[in-house]
Amino acid sequence: xxxxxxxxxxxxxxxxxxxxxxxxQFECPERLYVPLQQHLGRKAKPVVKKGExxxxxxxxxxxxxxxxxxxxxxxxxxxxxxxxVMLPNGVFDDAIVIEVNLESGEVAxxxxxxxxxxxxTPDDIRIIAREAGIVxxxxxxxxxxxxxxxxxxxxxxxxxxxxxxxxxYLTADHRLMLERTEGIIEGAExxxxxxxxxxxxIGIEDNKKDxxxxxxxxxxxxSGWEVxxxxxxxxxxxxxxxxKVVTGREVPVGGLPFNVNVAIQxxxxxxxxxxxxxxxxxxxxxxxTVSGDAVSNPGNFVIPFGTPAKLVLERCGALxxxxxxxxxxxxxxxxxxxxxxxxxxKSTSGILCFKxxxxxxxxxxxxxxxxxxxxxxxxxPTRVVKFIRAGKxxxxxxxxxxxxxxxxxxxxxxxSRIPLxxxxxxxxxxxxKMEAQK
Amino acid sequence: MAERLxxxxxxxxxxxxxVPKIMRHVIYALIPAVAGAVYFFxxxxxxxxxxxxxxxxxxxxxxxxxxxxxxxxxxxxSALLTGILLALTLPPSVSFGTVAVGAFISIAIGKQVFGxxxxxxFNPALVxxxxxxxxxxxxxxxxxxxRIMQKxxxxxxxxxxxxxxxxxxxxxxxxxxxxxxxxxLGETSALLILIGGVYLLWRKYLDWRIPVSAxxxxxxxxxxxxxxxxxxxxxxxxxxxxxxxxxxxWFMATDPVTSPVHPKAVWIYGAGIGFFVVIIRLFGxxxxxxxxxxxxxxxxxxxxxxxxxxxxxxxxx
Numbered sequence: 220x221x222x223x224x225x226x227x228x229x230x231x232x233x234x235x236x237x238x239x240x241x242x243x244q245f246e247c248p249e250r251l252y253v254p255l256q257q258h259l260g261r262k263a264k265p266v267v268k269k270g271e272x273x274x275x276x277x278x279x280x281x282x283x284x285x286x287x288x289x290x291x292x293x294x295x296x297x298x299x300x301x302x303x304v305m306l307p308n309g310v311f312d313d314a315i316v317i318e319v320n321l322e323s324g325e326v327a328x329x330x331x332x333x334x335x336x337x338x339x340t341p342d343d344i345r346i347i348a349r350e351a352g353i354v355x356x357x358x359x360x361x362x363x364x365x366x367x368x369x370x371x372x373x374x375x376x377x378x379x380x381x382x383x384x385x386x387x388y389l390t391a392d393h394r395l396m397l398e399r400t401e402g403i404i405e406g407a408e409x410x411x412x413x414x415x416x417x418x419x420x421i422g423i424e425d426n427k428k429d430x431x432x433x434x435x436x437x438x439x440x441x442s443g444w445e446v447x448x449x450x451x452x453x454x455x456x457x458x459x460x461x462x463k464v465v466t467g468r469e470v471p472v473g474g475l476p477f478n479v480n481v482a483i484q485x486x487x488x489x490x491x492x493x494x495x496x497x498x499x500x501x502x503x504x505x506x507x508t509v510s511g512d513a514v515s516n517p518g519n520f521v522i523p524f525g526t527p528a529k530l531v532l533e534r535c536g537a538l539x540x541x542x543x544x545x546x547x548x549x550x551x552x553x554x555x556x557x558x559x560x561x562x563x564x565k566s567t568s569g570i571l572c573f574k575x576x577x578x579x580x581x582x583x584x585x586x587x588x589x590x591x592x593x594x595x596x597x598x599x600p601t602r603v604v605k606f607i608r609a610g611k612x613x614x615x616x617x618x619x620x621x622x623x624x625x626x627x628x629x630x631x632x633x634x635s636r637i638p639l640x641x642x643x644x645x646x647x648x649x650x651x652k653m654e655a656q657k
Numbered sequence: 658m659a660e661r662l663x664x665x666x667x668x669x670x671x672x673x674x675x676v677p678k679i680m681r682h683v684i685y686a687l688i689p690a691v692a693g694a695v696y697f698f699x700x701x702x703x704x705x706x707x708x709x710x711x712x713x714x715x716x717x718x719x720x721x722x723x724x725x726x727x728x729x730x731x732x733x734x735s736a737l738l739t740g741i742l743l744a745l746t747l748p749p750s751v752s753f754g755t756v757a758v759g760a761f762i763s764i765a766i767g768k769q770v771f772g773x774x775x776x777x778x779f780n781p782a783l784v785x786x787x788x789x790x791x792x793x794x795x796x797x798x799x800x801x802x803x804r805i806m807q808k809x810x811x812x813x814x815x816x817x818x819x820x821x822x823x824x825x826x827x828x829x830x831x832x833x834x835x836x837x838x839x840x841x842l843g844e845t846s847a848l849l850i851l852i853g854g855v856y857l858l859w860r861k862y863l864d865w866r867i868p869v870s871a872x873x874x875x876x877x878x879x880x881x882x883x884x885x886x887x888x889x890x891x892x893x894x895x896x897x898x899x900x901x902x903x904x905x906x907w908f909m910a911t912d913p914v915t916s917p918v919h920p921k922a923v924w925i926y927g928a929g930i931g932f933f934v935v936i937i938r939l940f941g942x943x944x945x946x947x948x949x950x951x952x953x954x955x956x957x958x959x960x961x962x963x964x965x966x967x968x969x970x971x972x973x974x
Contacts, residue, residue, distance in 0.1 A: 231670050309664070387670065459970060469971040544663045555664040576663040577671050582733070583775035585676055588864065588918025597967045599919065619969050627668030634675045635775070641666035 222425060223464050224450035227595045229628045231453060231551065233426055237390045237510050240518040242398055245507075245534065247294045247319055251525030252304045253279065254314040257564040258352075258360040260286035265315060271298045276501050277327035279315050282349070288362045288565075289352035290315075293503035293523035295323035305561050307547035307554045314525065314562065329499035336405060336496060341367075344413040344492070351495035352502045352565075356487035357381055357456065358548060360566045363488055367413045369477040378416035379465055379483040380407045382423040382430065383449060383456030386549025389569045391506040392486050394519045396423065396430040400437060403486050406493030411443075414482040419444050420465050421486075424451040453551060454626040458483055460595050472622055507563060509535045513542045513572035522563045528570055529559035537572050544576035551627040582635040590629035590639060596622055600629035600639050607646035612653055615646050623647075679862050680734035686853035686862075687741055687908065693849040694842040697803035698749035702842050706744040708753050712760035713740030720769040735774055739763050742782035742908060745843025746901060746948070747789070750801050755793055759785040779955045780915050783948050790948070800839040816840045817899040818944035821891055833898035840900065847898040854907035863911045866920075870927025871906040871934075872897060878935045890939060902934060905947040915955040922961035929954045 256262040263280030267273055273292040280290030296319040304314040331350040332343050339347075347353075349364035369375055380403070384392040396403060411419050421438075423431045425448050438444040447465055449455055459470045461483065468479040476483050491502045503524055510517040515536035522531060528545065546553040547567050555576075563570070590600040598619040606615035620643065629639040694702040717736035721728045743763050747756060763785030771777040790797050802814050816839045817828035832838050836846025843850070857863040879896040896902070910916060910930050917926050930950045937946025968974065 229672070231672070463970065471971045471973075472969055474971065542662065544665075544669065546669055550667075550669040552667050553669065554667065555662065555669065557662060557664055559662075573669070576665065577669065578663075578665075579671070579675070582676050582730075583773065585775045585913050586916075586918060587679075587913035588923075591918045591967070596970045597972075598969060599967060601918065602962070602966070618966065622969055622971075625667070630666075631668045631670060632672050632674075634672075634679055636671065636675060638666055640668065644666065 222448045222450050225452050225455045225460050225464050225595060227593055228452040228454060229593050229631050230451065231387050231631065233451065234387045234510075235390050235393070235426065236388070237508055237517050237519055238393055238427075240390070240394070242394045242506055242519045242521060245520040245522040245526065245531065247321065247523050248526050248530050249319050249321075250299070251293055251317045251319060251523060252314040252527060252562045253290060253293065253317060253525035254304060254306055254312055254562060254564055255280045255290055256306065256312045257290065257524065257566065258288040258354040258362060260284070260288065260362055262312070263287060263290045265301055265313070267298050267315065269298055269300055272296070273298060273317065274323070274325045274327040276329070276499070276503060278330065278501075282352075282362070286362055286365055288354050289350060289501070291352055291501040291503050292317060292327075293525055294319045294321075295325055296320040305558060307556055307561050307564065307567065309554075309557055317525070326499070329495070329501070331495070333499055336409065339409060339412070339496060341413045341415070344409050344496075347495050348492055350501070351491070353488060353491050353495065354502070354565050355485055356491065356505060356565065356568070357485035358552060358566060358568060363484070363492070366482060366484070367410065369414060369482070373477045374480055375414040375416050375477060375482050376418060376480045377466055377482070378407065378411050378414060378419045379461060379481060380419065380421040380486055380489060381456055381458075381461055381483055382421055382427070382486045383461060384427070385424060385451065385453040385456040386551055386568070387453075388510045388571055389508045389549050391508045391519055391568050393427050393430055395490060395506050396427065396486055397433060399490050400433050402490050402493045404437060406489030406491070407484070409492055409496060410482065410484055410489055416482060417443055420447050421445075422447045422449050422461055422465050424449045424455060426451040454595060454628065457595070457624055457626055459624075472619075502565065505565065505567065507531070507567050508569040510569065511571040511573050513538045513574045522567075524562065524564055526563045527559065528556065528561050528563070531563065531570055532559065532572065538574070541574045542572050544573045546571040546573070551631065552625065579636040581637045584635050584637060587634060589632045589634065593628040593632050595626070595628070596624065598623055600643065603646070604637070604639050604642040607642050607649070612646065612650045616650055620646050620650065676735070677733045680738055682860055682862050683857065683908070684734060684738055684741065686856045687745070687843070689849040689852045690745055690843040690846070690904065691741070693836055693846045694745065697805070697836055697845055698801070698842060699804060702749060704753070705747060705749070705751060705756055705842060706741055708756045709744035709747075709760045710737050710740035712757045713737065713743070713764050716761050716764040717769070720765060721773070724769070724773070726773065730774065733774070736764055739768070739781045743785045745904060746782065746786050746841050748797060748800055749842055750799055751796060755789060755796055758792070759789045762788045775914055777914060778959070779952055780909050780912050783909060783952055786948055787952065802839055803837055803845065805837050814839055816944065817895070818938065821895075821899075822938075822944040827891070827895065828899065830894050830898060833895065844901040844904045847903045850903040850907055863907070864913075864916065864923060866923045867911045867916060867927045868906040870924045871910060871931040874928040874931030875902065875934055878932060879939070882935070882939060896935065896938070900938075900945045901947040905951055906930060910951050910954070915958060917958045917962050917965070919962055919965040919967055921965040921967075922958070925961055925965070926954050926958060929957070
């Protein structure tokens with residue numbers, strides 16, 4: 220098997236301490252705070268009332284428009300209220316609070332066709348993704364049904380299953396690939412059918428040799444499949460990068476994968492499609508890696524959405540007195556949370572607790588060019604940020620500001636410790652504001 | 658339970674190389690050249706380096722204080738590095754007063770007037786040296802032989818490049834490599850400079866494309882001239898190892914602040930240095946042209962950057 224690799228990027232310490240920890244089911248807490256905004260796009264509309272009894276898997280939030288996603292009850296119980304909770308990004312937003320009735324084992328009837336997998340049509344598969352509230356679990360949480368509906372004039376020839384998991388610490392996808400291998404393959408077959416792809420690649424970084432081997436064995440005689448071993452480097456799992464590494468194609472600036480006839484899905488996403496199609500369970504929980512030096516019992520857990528971080532961390536033996544920083548997601552792109560009440564949502568791939576938050580005073584740029592060297596999109600971050608700092612937003616835009624995916628390589632490598640990603644975000648924000656005023 | 662968690666923008670981890678660390682390692686990489694200076698020109702060489710460094714650091718600290726900036730910035734060692742580099746480009750017999758003036762000019766005019774660290778257009782050490790060259794032309798072109806070849810006539814002693822230009826005397830490649838020749842304190846031994854350069858390459862603290870493109874362009878261009886007229890022009894290996902070329906392209910042209918970062922610009926920048934060195938040495942009035950070549954390419958760096966923005970992923974070719 221050929222090992223391919225991304226040109227540019229960085230290689231932080233992998234710190235995948237939980238790679239050997241089997242996925243454990245996290246016990247459902249007595250109260251869940253299920254936010255209506257767990258995805259990219261418009262917030263779901265609540266469809267339950269205070270005091271209403273809900274079953275596990277029942278839809279409690281309805282997708283509002285095409286780019287939005289349904290929200291379901293992770294457990295049966297009673298709707299206590301709808302109140303504002305803090306999301307991982309620090310914004311307060313509506314969440315449905317459910318008093319969980321742990322005795323009730325009742326599961327809501329799926330709102331999508333339940334048929335043998337082989338009989339599902341492409342439209343059935345799109346309905347499943349839409350109805351089951353499935354979103355991209357790699358981090359972007361873009362509604363999957365939209366990705367399964369390419370424009371009519373586009374022919375998708377290649378499907379890429381993303382098992383790169385290039386963020387340090389995170390091992391949720393790794394464990395899923397080892398423990399739910401068949402489910403991932405079946406789920407990927409459904410996506411393949413939905414988009415009409417001939418060829419399926421699964422890209423896995425070579426720090427997960429066991430997962431590569433497992434897929435290789437199962438897919439050896441399956442036509443149209445290829446396992447791609449990737450030399451570990453961050454951010455190889457970013458959509459545009461993985462497409463380039465696996466197929467050599469470049470998604471045009473401002474374009475989407477379908478522009479180069481590719482569909483791409485994370486392993487967790489295709490597994491949740493499989494689960495919805497076979498068990499009738501919508502997306503109500505996900506695998507989360509809990510790790511970091513301030514956690515005494517790290518591991519990988521299936522955690523119901525709406526579970527407050529505090530409960531997760533108590534269960535994992537977090538050293539609360541010593542924690543300085545808690546991150547939702549990975550250390551390169553994750554968000555530092557403000558308080559322990561933030562609930563686990565669809566984008567939560569990890570919860571990491573650290574005793575020391577990195578704090579360094581930025582110096583002047585020494586123009587070393589390391590950021591230019593590591594940027595996989597070739598944006599020349601130092602140049603764009605100089606424009607932003609000078610208030611020249613038009614120039615920043617022309618230099619590629621909006622193309623930036625905030626992967627963090629530039630700020631990671633910067634010897635002057637300039638918070639480049641923060642500047643780039645600020646630049647995007649100011650640019651949007653300026654363009655809105657026009 | 659801690660009441661307040663620290664929040665900040667991602668990424669939440671950082672690579673270990675920061676500015677002071679990089680500066681420190683560049684200074685370590687100069688140890689062979691400094692040791693060579695002391696070996697070839699005696700303990701006085703060390704004092705020249707010390708005076709230059711001390712004045713550079715002091716000037717930086719005073720100006721930072723006057724500008725109401727954080728004086729601790731001086732500990733990032735970049736002023737120290739400028740001081741050492743300046744000293745290494747000076748003739749061994751230079752007076753301490755001249756050294757001090759040069760170090761002051763390097764930091765004050767070469768660096769701080771532009772706004773300090775990271776803002777200067779020209780390599781500060783070379784700005785200081787250019788000033789000295791203009792202000793003290795005789796002192797800056799008076800050379801003494803290294804201690805290991807004291808037999809020669811010290812009055813009319815010349816550097817290999819001067820000897821070639823004015824008297825058509827060739828110096829052996831071996832002498833140029835080992836450093837048993839006349840010249841500025843840190844430039845005489847190509848080998849000692851290369852040891853430091855390779856160390857920095859290994860640590861990834863210098864952009865290899867700059868010395869490589871400069872050396873290729875110098876060797877190709879002077880090689881062509883040599884082939885055209887071997888009796889008039891020196892051979893390319895002589896050109897490579899003689900004078901300040903090695904010190905210049907490994908330690909001064911690679912100064913990140915004043916060199917470009919866009920890949921195409923980097924190649925043009927390096928090649929330009931090699932080109933101008935050949936032009937000045939072979940056709941100019943002076944035997945050496947490394948200083949002016951680097952300053953010239955420093956000057957065009959912003960322009961080069963402007964026209965060589967790399968192609969973004971997915972951007973039309």
